[in-house]
Amino acid sequence: xxxxxxxxxxxxxxxxxxxxxxxxxxxxxxxxxxxxxxxxxxxxxxxxxxxxxxxxxxxxxxxxxxxxxxxxxxxxxxxxxxxxxxxxxxxxxxxxxxxxxxxxxxxxxxxxxxxxxxxxxxxxxxxxxxxxxxxxxxxxxxxxxxxxxxxxxxxxxxxxxxxxxxxxxxxxxxxxxxxxxxxxxxxxxxxxxxxxxxxxxxxxxxxxxxxxxxxxxxxxxxxxxxxxxxxxxxxxxxxxxxxxxxxxxxxxxxxxxxxxxxxxxxxxxxxxxxxxxxxxxxxxxxxxxxxxxxxxxxxxxxxxxxxxxxxxxxxxxxxxxxxxxxxxxxxxxxxxxxxxxxxxxxxxxxxxxxxxxxxxxxxxxxxxxxxxxxxxxxxxxxx
Numbered sequence: 373x374x375x376x377x378x379x380x381x382x383x384x385x386x387x388x389x390x391x392x393x394x395x396x397x398x399x400x401x402x403x404x405x406x407x408x409x410x411x412x413x414x415x416x417x418x419x420x421x422x423x424x425x426x427x428x429x430x431x432x433x434x435x436x437x438x439x440x441x442x443x444x445x446x447x448x449x450x451x452x453x454x455x456x457x458x459x460x461x462x463x464x465x466x467x468x469x470x471x472x473x474x475x476x477x478x479x480x481x482x483x484x485x486x487x488x489x490x491x492x493x494x495x496x497x498x499x500x501x502x503x504x505x506x507x508x509x510x511x512x513x514x515x516x517x518x519x520x521x522x523x524x525x526x527x528x529x530x531x532x533x534x535x536x537x538x539x540x541x542x543x544x545x546x547x548x549x550x551x552x553x554x555x556x557x558x559x560x561x562x563x564x565x566x567x568x569x570x571x572x573x574x575x576x577x578x579x580x581x582x583x584x585x586x587x588x589x590x591x592x593x594x595x596x597x598x599x600x601x602x603x604x605x606x607x608x609x610x611x612x613x614x615x616x617x618x619x620x621x622x623x624x625x626x627x628x629x630x631x632x633x634x635x636x637x638x639x640x641x642x643x644x645x646x647x648x649x650x651x652x653x654x655x656x657x658x659x660x661x662x663x664x665x666x667x668x669x670x671x672x673x674x675x676x677x678x679x680x681x682x683x684x685x686x687x688x689x690x691x692x693x694x695x696x697x698x699x700x701x702x703x704x705x706x707x708x709x710x711x712x713x714x715x716x717x718x719x720x721x722x723x724x725x726x727x728x729x730x731x732x733x734x735x736x737x738x739x740x741x742x743x744x745x746x747x748x749x750x751x752x753x754x755x
Contacts, residue, residue, distance in 0.1 A: 380613060380626045380634065384544035386425040386506075388610075389416075390534035391549050395617045396432040396464075402439030404432075404463070408620055409471050415623035416511060417475035425506045427541060429514045429534035430468065436460035457518035468513045478510040483517035484533065493690035496707065496743070499540050506541075531597040535604035535612075542641050546605045547626070548598055549617025554633030555595065557582050572635045575603050602635045608648075609641035646745045649705055653692035657685025657712055659738060660696045661703075669695070669704055669746060674737040677726055680719040687712045695739065706744030709737045 381387065391412070398405055416426050434453055437460025438444075443452055465481045472479050482501060488494040505512045516533050531548060538546040556566040572579055583595040598614055605612045615622060615632035626632060638644075661669075665679025675695060687693055688711045695704040708715070710730075715738055718726045723736040 378629055380632055386543045387545050387547055388427045388534055388538035388543040389547045390429040390530055393431040393435040394551055395549055397435040404467050411620035413471040415621055427512050429530055429537055431530045433457045433460035433464050433515055434518060436463045454519050472511055480505040480510050480512050482512055482514045484514060485517045496690045502541050529597045531601040535601035538605050538610045539608035543610050545611040547613045549622050550614055551618055553616035553631040554614045569633050606635050606637045609637045609639050609644035611637050649745045655694050656687035656691035658694040658696055659683060663698055666697050666703055674741040675739040677718040677721050677738050683712055683715045683719055702747060704744050704746045706739035709735050709740055
């Protein structure tokens with residue numbers, strides 16, 4: 373897919389785009405590359421006009437903050453990096469809001485630390501916030517919360533953060549805009565005979581070796597972290613593209629046949645999510661439902677409290693729960709929208725009563741359809 377006239381983004385409806393500091397901030401002056409950002413904003417507006425969802429993972433806060441706070445040292449102390457991130461994040465958010473605002477697009481800022489994508493309750497909250505922003509036509513701008521993160525609790529690079537975000541919101545494709553136009557058989561700066569790979573069907577040890585070896589959790593930047601991000605994304609059913617982002621209109625270039633490397637997903641998103649809910653999460657409790665609720669679930673509806681007859685076990689919001697029919701057979705499994713105490717309080721009640729009992733801030737669904745896997749008759753018999 374490199375070269376030619378093919379539109380690399382054509383198959384994808386929901387994109388997560390990661391932008392590195394070197395693309396946004398001029399390395400010599402420490403100033404924002406305003407013209408480049410304006411061109412990128414035009415690309416994003418064009419994609420949204422085609423009906424695509426776009427979520428941005430943007431580096432650049434520390435790089436901008438250094439100049440604002442006149443921190444000129446080559447390497448900063450942790451507390452200086454945190455201060456730079458704090459000052460720079462405001463400038464970064466303002467820049468995104470202004471440039472996308474020129475196209476009538478609203479932005480929303482979300483700062484993330486690793487626990488948000490690793491712990492289920494935080495994961496569900498962050499996912500809902502991003503989904504709501506996207507559904508309202510906004511573009512979420514996501515960054516690591518470097519102003520409070522310590523070395524021990526950092527992702528360490530926005531490549532992996534963007535992969536976590538892409539899988540969390542079930543993006544079709546993660547686009548890593550970089551200073552290189554994809555993966556080569558060897559680092560091209562060291563080996564002039566290195567060959568560009570336009571497609572990678574699976575990330576194997578030989579592919580990792582081309583990137584300079586398997587990435588460790590401590591490594592930052594470079595091709596190794598991009599391949600590590602690719603492993604996270606493709607295993608969860610999200611494709612990944614590495615493309616050069618240094619020139620203006622990098623996303624438009626991808627739609628016009630620009631050179632890149634496409635990493636194919638290992639499985640579909642639906643398969644990946646089903647495997648995650650069914651296989652990797654320990655079931656913490658059970659919800660017994662009536663026949664009407666079973667029929668509603670089978671037509672793609674969420675599980676509402678009115679259809680629940682009994683709550684078993686102790687669980688927290690975000691824990692995996694079994695959904696059992698009147699005969700006690702498991703018909704679905706999903707992530708609880710309420711904890712077991714709240715579920716017991718609202719079972720059998722109408723949605724309006726739920727809001728009255730729990731307050732306006734609570735969602736009415738006990739298990740949302742987006743967080744549920746329906747079991748076939750054969751699967752139900754086997755469980």
